[in-house]
Amino acid sequence: MPLKLKTPLILVNFKTYLEATGRRAVELAKKAEKVSSETGVQIGVAPQFTDIAAVTEATEIPVFAQHIDSIEPGNYTGHVSAEAVKEAGAVGTILNHSERQLRLFEIDAAIKIARNTGLVSVVCANNQSISAAVAALNPDVVAVEPPELIGTGIPVSKAKPEIVKATVELVRRVNLKVVILCGAGISRGEDVEAALRLGTQGVLVASAVVKAKDQYRVLREFAEKARF
Amino acid sequence: MPLKLKTPLILVNFKTYLEATGRRAVELAKKAEKVSSETGVQIGVAPQFTDIAAVTEATEIPVFAQHIDSIEPGNYTGHVSAEAVKEAGAVGTILNHSERQLRLFEIDAAIKIARNTGLVSVVCANNQSISAAVAALNPDVVAVEPPELIGTGIPVSKAKPEIVKATVELVRRVNLKVVILCGAGISRGEDVEAALRLGTQGVLVASAVVKAKDQYRVLREFAEKARF
Amino acid sequence: MPLKLKTPLILVNFKTYLEATGRRAVELAKKAEKVSSETGVQIGVAPQFTDIAAVTEATEIPVFAQHIDSIEPGNYTGHVSAEAVKEAGAVGTILNHSERQLRLFEIDAAIKIARNTGLVSVVCANNQSISAAVAALNPDVVAVEPPELIGTGIPVSKAKPEIVKATVELVRRVNLKVVILCGAGISRGEDVEAALRLGTQGVLVASAVVKAKDQYRVLREFAEKARF
Amino acid sequence: MPLKLKTPLILVNFKTYLEATGRRAVELAKKAEKVSSETGVQIGVAPQFTDIAAVTEATEIPVFAQHIDSIEPGNYTGHVSAEAVKEAGAVGTILNHSERQLRLFEIDAAIKIARNTGLVSVVCANNQSISAAVAALNPDVVAVEPPELIGTGIPVSKAKPEIVKATVELVRRVNLKVVILCGAGISRGEDVEAALRLGTQGVLVASAVVKAKDQYRVLREFAEKARF
Numbered sequence: 001m002p003l004k005l006k007t008p009l010i011l012v013n014f015k016t017y018l019e020a021t022g023r024r025a026v027e028l029a030k031k032a033e034k035v036s037s038e039t040g041v042q043i044g045v046a047p048q049f050t051d052i053a054a055v056t057e058a059t060e061i062p063v064f065a066q067h068i069d070s071i072e073p074g075n076y077t078g079h080v081s082a083e084a085v086k087e088a089g090a091v092g093t094i095l096n097h098s099e100r101q102l103r104l105f106e107i108d109a110a111i112k113i114a115r116n117t118g119l120v121s122v123v124c125a126n127n128q129s130i131s132a133a134v135a136a137l138n139p140d141v142v143a144v145e146p147p148e149l150i151g152t153g154i155p156v157s158k159a160k161p162e163i164v165k166a167t168v169e170l171v172r173r174v175n176l177k178v179v180i181l182c183g184a185g186i187s188r189g190e191d192v193e194a195a196l197r198l199g200t201q202g203v204l205v206a207s208a209v210v211k212a213k214d215q216y217r218v219l220r221e222f223a224e225k226a227r228f
Numbered sequence: 229m230p231l232k233l234k235t236p237l238i239l240v241n242f243k244t245y246l247e248a249t250g251r252r253a254v255e256l257a258k259k260a261e262k263v264s265s266e267t268g269v270q271i272g273v274a275p276q277f278t279d280i281a282a283v284t285e286a287t288e289i290p291v292f293a294q295h296i297d298s299i300e301p302g303n304y305t306g307h308v309s310a311e312a313v314k315e316a317g318a319v320g321t322i323l324n325h326s327e328r329q330l331r332l333f334e335i336d337a338a339i340k341i342a343r344n345t346g347l348v349s350v351v352c353a354n355n356q357s358i359s360a361a362v363a364a365l366n367p368d369v370v371a372v373e374p375p376e377l378i379g380t381g382i383p384v385s386k387a388k389p390e391i392v393k394a395t396v397e398l399v400r401r402v403n404l405k406v407v408i409l410c411g412a413g414i415s416r417g418e419d420v421e422a423a424l425r426l427g428t429q430g431v432l433v434a435s436a437v438v439k440a441k442d443q444y445r446v447l448r449e450f451a452e453k454a455r456f
Numbered sequence: 457m458p459l460k461l462k463t464p465l466i467l468v469n470f471k472t473y474l475e476a477t478g479r480r481a482v483e484l485a486k487k488a489e490k491v492s493s494e495t496g497v498q499i500g501v502a503p504q505f506t507d508i509a510a511v512t513e514a515t516e517i518p519v520f521a522q523h524i525d526s527i528e529p530g531n532y533t534g535h536v537s538a539e540a541v542k543e544a545g546a547v548g549t550i551l552n553h554s555e556r557q558l559r560l561f562e563i564d565a566a567i568k569i570a571r572n573t574g575l576v577s578v579v580c581a582n583n584q585s586i587s588a589a590v591a592a593l594n595p596d597v598v599a600v601e602p603p604e605l606i607g608t609g610i611p612v613s614k615a616k617p618e619i620v621k622a623t624v625e626l627v628r629r630v631n632l633k634v635v636i637l638c639g640a641g642i643s644r645g646e647d648v649e650a651a652l653r654l655g656t657q658g659v660l661v662a663s664a665v666v667k668a669k670d671q672y673r674v675l676r677e678f679a680e681k682a683r684f
Numbered sequence: 685m686p687l688k689l690k691t692p693l694i695l696v697n698f699k700t701y702l703e704a705t706g707r708r709a710v711e712l713a714k715k716a717e718k719v720s721s722e723t724g725v726q727i728g729v730a731p732q733f734t735d736i737a738a739v740t741e742a743t744e745i746p747v748f749a750q751h752i753d754s755i756e757p758g759n760y761t762g763h764v765s766a767e768a769v770k771e772a773g774a775v776g777t778i779l780n781h782s783e784r785q786l787r788l789f790e791i792d793a794a795i796k797i798a799r800n801t802g803l804v805s806v807v808c809a810n811n812q813s814i815s816a817a818v819a820a821l822n823p824d825v826v827a828v829e830p831p832e833l834i835g836t837g838i839p840v841s842k843a844k845p846e847i848v849k850a851t852v853e854l855v856r857r858v859n860l861k862v863v864i865l866c867g868a869g870i871s872r873g874e875d876v877e878a879a880l881r882l883g884t885q886g887v888l889v890a891s892a893v894v895k896a897k898d899q900y901r902v903l904r905e906f907a908e909k910a911r912f
Contacts, residue, residue, distance in 0.1 A: 015304060016301045016309045017301060018311065021315055022312070022315035048308070048309070049277035049278050049308060049312075050277050050281060050313055050315070050316040051281075051312070067305070067306030073249065074243065074244060075243055075327055076243060076328075077243050077244075077294045077295070077325040078322070080278070083246060084249055084276045084278045087249055087278070088278040097305040098305075099303055099305040099306065100304075100305050101787045101789055102787060103785045103788070104780060108813050127792070129820065130792050133788060133818070133821050135820070137814075137816075330560065331557045331558060331560070332559070332563060332586060333582065335560060336586050336589070358564050361589040361593050362560070362589070364588040365589050471758065471759055472761075474767065479771075504768045505733035506764070506772040507737075508734055509738055522762040529701060530699065531699055531783055532699060533699050533751070533890075535783070536700075536732070536734070537705075537732070539700075540706070544706065550761065550762070554761075556763065
């Protein structure tokens with residue numbers, strides 16, 4: 001990895017939630033920083049593009065973009081370049097999130113651009129074959145989202161363990177080094193522990209943290225269970 | 229218009245030019261502010277998403293996003309919401325730039341979302357029939373780019389005057405109120421004056437300013453010619 | 457119009473329904489031809505690309521593509537050119553259907569390519585402002601789909617008459633010549649009559665005909681009510 | 685493979701070339717059939733959607749679509765379903781051609797839909813990492829296009845042999861069964877032989893055949909060199 005990301009890693013995706021926009025993005029990032037320093041567990045945050053600079057100024061935790069375009073600087077009005085998020089302070093970027101899916105060649109190009117710019121690439125994959133394909137593109141991190149866990153309400157800790165294990169094995173057959181995050185089915189602390197026991201090295205979470213009544217408490221619970 | 233934009237307006241699109249990224253975005257915006265206060269001519273800037281907050285903090289001139297997605301806050305990882313750019317300090321947004329062209333329904337929806345959020349919409353249109361169609365969608369501003377002037381190197385001041393006039397008339401037949409900017413063929417001060425004489429109320433420029441050796445001097449020349 | 461399409465026009469969109477694929481596309485087109493010749497009402501059909509040639513060989517009624525790409529012949533693997541659908545026997549094409557929405561510049565370019573190729577363009581528009589914008593692009597036909605009628609189950613004959621009337625008036629303010637079809641809210645014969653009384657010159661229908669138990673009977677009812 | 689495709693395979697992509705549209709698509713397919721029966725070498729053709737039915741009726745050679753959408757039959761106006769091309773007589777489909785690139789999840793879904801419908805999937809990949817990723821998705825055929833050979837004018841027979849070999853090896857590390865075609869750098873018969881010697885099982889060609897003054901002669905030369 002271009003940067004030493006410690007694992008286990010808890011990566012919090014702020015999406016375009018109002019609860020994590022502007023001033024509230026900074027507040028949530030500060031809570032994440034507090035929990036990280038209290039527990040020693042690595043926590044990263046992925047705010048909106050417009051909030052990256054403010055969050056990186058206000059905290060020391062690793063900040064990720066939610067997406068970059070596979071472009072070089074230049075005539076690309078309305079696009080997001082690796083240079084722009086890097087200069088704003090980001091250390092990495094999510095790519096191909098299920099809400100922002102990319103053409104195959106764009107994922108490949110964006111991973112390479114990220115690497116050349118010194119950004120960690122976290123590529124999402126929402127089933128087994130896509131996870132293997134993404135692993136073959138050699139990103140730094142793949143966030144696997146077994147379809148049995150997406151939007152079904154089934155948490156990892158209650159799902160059949162084979163589901164996540166099989167995806168991890170498939171990824172490992174293609175790529176021995178890539179860091180694997182579990183990107184679905186994480187609602188409670190025990191899900192974080194379950195995901196790590198099944199061979200992943202962290203989790204990608206969003207609403208479970210951002211939409212929580214007490215964001216600090218949930219982050220703290222997740223971090224503690226990540227040190228099992 | 230939701231906000232009182234004075235005309236003539238010079239709107240500077242920073243694109244993803246390295247010369248206008250990060251710290252250099254703020255520097256360029258400060259030059260624009262200086263020229264605006266020296267000449268009394270309204271100048272707006274459209275930096276990258278990641279630079280909007282820093283530019284609005286450092287200057288008092290109107291700041292525009294280069295694009296917004298036609299989404300509401302929520303589950304839209306990697307997208308740009310009107311709320312996010314508004315909270316970062318933007319007063320408006322460019323839409324449908326020729327480098328970031330949108331589906332018709334997306335332009336329509338984004339104009340409405342911008343209006344509801346209190347953002348000025350500046351919609352680009354790169355020929356006559358598209359200019360009329362955009363005008364029918366009732367944005368605050370339409371930036372017309374006669375194809376005879378895009379990338380041909382022909383400046384407005386040297387082109388046949390009918391070209392821009394005809395587009396302005398076509399737009400006016402559909403929409404009496406929309407502000408019209410000339411979005412192509414602006415290289416020198418005399419092009420700004422020519423564009424205004426032909427019935428537009430301002431210009432949308434990019435490389436002529438951003439890539440200039442002396443950005444301040446070019447902006448100053450443009451602003452002076454806008455007061456003809 | 458490049459071709460003399462008689463109005464009122466009933467245009468039947470086959471979508472990718474299995475009930476109107478392959479052999480069944482030809483059968484449905486023959487029923488449409490029978491009703492058309494029995495009633496004197498113009499009926500057009502829009503089968504899938506793969507079925508255009510077979511339908512045009514088996515019948516004499518006007519056949520439309522469901523979409524064309526805004527491309528010229530050449531290096532466009534997997535695209536649909538105007539020339540290809542023309543050579544297969546189509547006389548026109550639907551564009552920008554709500555299930556296949558296009559970038560604004562693509563609609564503009566496809567209308568022009570269709571005209572140059574001798575194809576009638578039928579451009580869909582799913583609200584009032586989009587209808588006006590489409591009319592400004594000067595297609596041969598605009599199919600308006602008032603959002604109050606899309607997927608609400610409210611038929612035109614039961615809706616407040618202002619809804620369709622207002623859209624028709626808005627289109628007419630921008631374009632006096634364009635043929636206007638009503639593209640939503642047509643379930644029964646009385647809806648066809650209501651749509652025509654409200655100022656449209658025909659209807660664009662799909663499931664009401666294709667999914668009917670007795671396709672012939674529904675087409676016959678629609679055609680009879682179109683002669684009110 | 686759902687169907688027994690013999691190798692070596694020469695697959696001719698008709699793109700949207702006028703030289704291979706309508707009546708001329710059938711004529712070209714007949715030449716391919718003639719060469720195939722004279723030489724015993726398997727030749728497939730990929731005409732436009734609108735020509736699939738006519739080509740399958742006029743010849744016995746395997747016909748491929750140039751693309752399918754990852755959809756099921758239903759409310760998908762303007763799309764191309766696997767069922768439609770299957771019913772028109774196609775035995776397979778190209779996917780993700782460099783002129784029609786797809787989102788990663790669309791490639792994955794289309795491969796599965798093709799398989800369930802009994803269609804062979806031929807997925808294009810225009811560099812090494814993308815070739816490995818595509819192989820991980822387990823299509824029937826991958827058409828590799830080393831970037832050193834795309835549009836450079838360098839034929840396979842003159843390129844450094846390592847280029848194609850390395851791609852083949854990378855694909856084989858991920859997928860032992862997938863058929864590999866060489867999809868770039870094929871201008872003359874010796875390029876077909878070179879591609880096969882380097883470990884591919886066939887070629888995907890377009891302009892070299894379609895744009896040839898004597899299409900039969902070029903096809904014949906390609907087929908003879910495929911029997912080296």
